[in-house]
Amino acid sequence: MPDMPAGPPWPPCGLHELILRQAERTPGRTAVRCGDHALTYRQLRNTAEELSHRLERRGIGSGDRVAVSIDRSTDLPVALLGTLLAGAAFVPVDPAYPAERQTYMLRDADARLTLTVGRLVNRETTGDVLLLDDPDPGTPPTVTGSAARRSARQDDLAYLMYTSGSTGRPKAVAVDHRCLTKGVLAMASVVSPEPDDVWLSITSASFDPVLIDLFLPLLYGGSVVIAEDQQVLDGRALRDLVDGCGATVLQATPLAWSLLLDGGWSGGLRVALCGGEPLSPSLAAELCARAEQVWNIYGPTETTIWSTAHLVTATEQGAVPVGRPLPDTTVHILDEQRQPVAPGERGEVWIGGGGVTLGYAGRPDLTAERFVPDPFGPPDGRLYRTGDLGSLNADGELELLGRADHQVKIRGHRVEPGEIECWLAEDPAVAEAVVLPRQDGADQRLVAYLRPKRGSAIEEERLRAHAAARLPRHMMPGAYVTVDEWPRTPNGKVDRRALPEPTTWGPRQEATPGTTDGCPDEVTGVLAAVWQEVLGTAPSDAETDFFALGGTSLDVMRIVKTIRARFGVRLNAVQLMRMATLGAQAELVRTAVSAADTASPQR
Secondary structure (H helix, E strand, C coil): CCCCCCCCCCCCCCCHHHHHHHHHCCCEEEEEECCEEEEHHHHHHHHHHHHHHHHHHCCCCCCCEECCCCCCCHHHHHHHHHHHCCEEEECCCCCCCHHHHHHHHHHHHHCEEEEHHHHHCCCCCCCCCEEEECCCCCCCCCCCCCCCCCCCCCCCCEEEEECCCCCCCCCEEEEHHHHHHHHHHHHHHCCCCCCCCCEEECCCCCCCCCCHHHHHHEEEEECCCCCHHHHCCCCCHHHHHHHHHCCCEEEHHHHHHHHHCCCCCCCCCCEEEEEECCHHHHHHHHHCCCCCEEEEEEECCCCCCCEEEEEECCCCCCCCEEEEEEECCCEEEECCCCCCCCCCCCECCCECCCCCCCCCCHHHHHHHHHEEEECCCCCCCCEEEEEEEEEEEECCCHHHHHHHCEEEECCCEEEHHHHHHHHHHHCCCEEEEEEEEEECCCEEEEEEEECCCCCCCCHHHHHHHHHHCCCCHHHHHCEEEEECCEECCCCCCCCHCCCCCCCCCCCCCCCCCCCCCCCCCCHHHHHHHHHHHCCCCCCCCCECCCCHCCCHHHHHHHHHHHHHHHHCCCCCHHHHHCCCEEEHHHHHHHHHHHHHHHHCCCE
């Protein structure tokens, strides 16, 4: 499969070193901004170099791994660059993950230290911690020149990125500096970065495309604006941010693009990048009407961020292709004997080239299974087996046709149902579990099918409570269905297509608005009905947790819209996410209604 025009040779140094060189050329330009806080290139360089010294004094050096647990702020690029400058590798750990999952990742990664900030430290925080917002008298106020720089070898580990694992635990993809440099600079052939670009970053720090957001603009003298949490979750706030910061480039999932459009965004971007999930022709047309260029991009974490790109047109028909390989990337469509299929025929997608990573940290068996010698490339080349099915269309571009296994994408995040199935099977009442995605209106959610052990009864409330404590929100099942016997295919496998659709989403208790049974007042009762409408299930009482019922951030936005229509008030989506019980949300509504009545007696 032909690739895009080749870019320049990848420089034999670390990406962080290239960013420091750019800082020397444009020291006074704004490099990073979040809210009211901004850093010039000079300040970014100095702060990152100061952090590298702090890490060194804590014993961090070449080959060490440093966990980075930071929410959206200018601290994030400082933490990543400072870690690389110290010669260590960073390990993104989402502070919103359940404590058990964070602890597992820290231990599995053998992280020597966690970089975070004071507001994110709690009683669950374990191990050695360095607070970025804690004054460190031992650090000189500025570090100038190049003395603090650490030259990185191309095969040094740059970062570990965790993805969902089919064995019941997340697995870490190990990425060296060669792959990181190639992965970021290859996107320059798509975006054609300009010094006046303003990149808006709304990507989660635990999702590897954030490295494109943070690093690529800084290589070319551009500016990065990091969206705050409440702006990412609110379509109108996101629209205001896009327009207010003068964004020229934005990378987002189709879901996030839809949220922005729902917020009333009228366009104006130079480049719109869309990846992580299938792009529909209707959404493609809307984006093409609002941006000079729209690119549909694709790539697994194991081949370093993105691997292919397609320039979208407003007249796309059917499935939107994901395009041609990026520079120094090859894509092959192979049959079950690992032989190339003819154009137009269906096969499995294998990716080779300079972006193929080191494999899975601490998992040589799985690495050998998924990363194999490349029979079509140089002697030392390797191919990664993606598990995606695809074909080449008449224009020679890659079209994706689903999965060869059961892996799914939920709101841009790769999910191995096997990880959730293994966790469910640990319950003493569960004999076997199967997890599938199902459509719930416009959203796709996970359904857990459970076969109970003989003589046991499955306690759904217990499973939901355990899920909320252990799984990220995008991995929590939205419905649980008990199955006495599995439907089988002729060869004896579970017939997943024959499993029934859930009749309800979540608990089967029905809350009656206005009653004292779990809904002590009218506002709580009406809000319970709103939950029922949005989630397909009702809370059992005022202490029911929204996310334990399978609610998502997209559902929160629907709740906000429905509350506005029912009560005439506008609530902050982030507030609703933090006040996740029915009673707490009802109190927010009552407070907002009271404030509105006071301000406008004739409302």
